[in-house]
Amino acid sequence: MAVTDVHPPRSSAGPKRPLREPPGPVGSPFVGVLPALRRDPIQLFLDAWRAHGDVVRLPLAGGRHGYLLAHPDHVRHVLQENHANYRKDPRSNEKLKETLGEGLLTAEGEHWLSQRRLMQPAFHRQRVAAFGTLMTERTLAMLERWEPHARTGAPLDVASEMMRLTFEIIGRAMFGADLRDLAPTVARALAVGLEHTMRRIQAYPDLPPWLPLPDNLRFRRALRDLDQVVYRVIEGRRAVTDAPDDLLSLLLHARDESSGACMDDRQLRDEVMTILLAGHETTAVALTWTWYLLSRHPEVRRRLQAELSAVLGDRPPTVEDLAHLPYTHMVVQEAMRLYPPAWVISRVPLADDAVDGFRLPAGQVVFLSPYVTHRHPAFWENPEGFDPERFAPERSAGRPRYAYFPFGGGPRLCIGNSFALQEAQLILATIARQYQLDLVPGHPVALHPLITLRPRYGMLMTVRRWC
């Protein structure tokens, strides 16, 4: 989707009629459903939606309310049609900014728009296609490391393998940097950062981050590690003369239209940090759940293997092959339907709004959850089933655009969506062409909904060559 301008907000949607309060759980005095939200937010969303319908009011702590909207029309209303009446939820955005600063994901208003316009060319289709070889080559290098595991049957944590691989790819693609040796440091720091951010978002009361609590201190150490990686990327680039024409060059050479000034170091740090983290964690999570689903559904895996054998034979895939691998694409789409890496998107209405005759008051938080909407039985037959072919054109016809929104939508649609889709398909095809991954029997699999939907215990799998 093209970047659109920031329009003035539209007043509340729908014809004039008395607005109702949405139904919802009652919750406990003072804290509402916050304990359940902390314990298992996805289960809370699912239960509330199943019990009360497509618009649910959730009492939160301190008299605040959350509004869960599950219908695709409502998602379209908030993200697209009436997006100018919405801002990102300031509470969670502030906590995310403790790590990401004012990067593209957290910035708003004119500042966001100018940064988005500046960065968009780096995500142009042709630019992304040029990263195909890099994506496949790095995957093949990883498979060499897997070879001893394939021979001996020693299991691997596929969640951290995917994280390491996508981190390496994003570093090279966007910043021309070889960050291989830093992958373990980033993985550790990111895990600390995500847990901490989620706890801070759900905290009540909201304590200041400078308190010398163990959690805050651990977070500060993790942030220092992440900052060191980002500054190494930036300093490394400043030291070279023949820099590649990539996102980092774009950021370094950008000039403010009116003042002619270049981006200051803080802004540069925030954009690099945002792309480095948002550009690898989500795709790794998507792939990890894909491997899990394939190991649980041998019939799907066989079809995937058949397509890969027929189209690729004994060579690795290229970007050009992707047009001839429709089933591979559908497997990725279906995995992100069941396990959308960004499982919740939150917004706050600037002025009172309404959907379906229900009031959405200004200042309260609106939750859109791909995890919930992707299971809506009005749009998905057998919603819990893993059925990639539901994305075939004939079965997708008539399905509303926002029945499926793993990358969000409207002006703030994920800037990296083509990059991520291409990368996920190439990695999947490169590995599944030769290897079969199976969950280690007895390994526990559970959701860990942080900012992204991680598997709580990693994903311990055995790998073996099947051809």
Ligand code: HEM
């Ligand atoms: C499967 C992989 C991915 C998923 C599921 C995903 C999901 C999302 C979602 C849902 C949003 C919108 C958030 C909102 O509206 O509040 C978003 C925004 C964003 N994503 Fe992704 N993403 C993925 C991969 C990537 C990659 C590879 C990059 C960078 C290379 C990236 C960079 C960003 C950035 C910078 C934004 C903010 C865009 C803006 O607000 O203008 N993402 N992503």
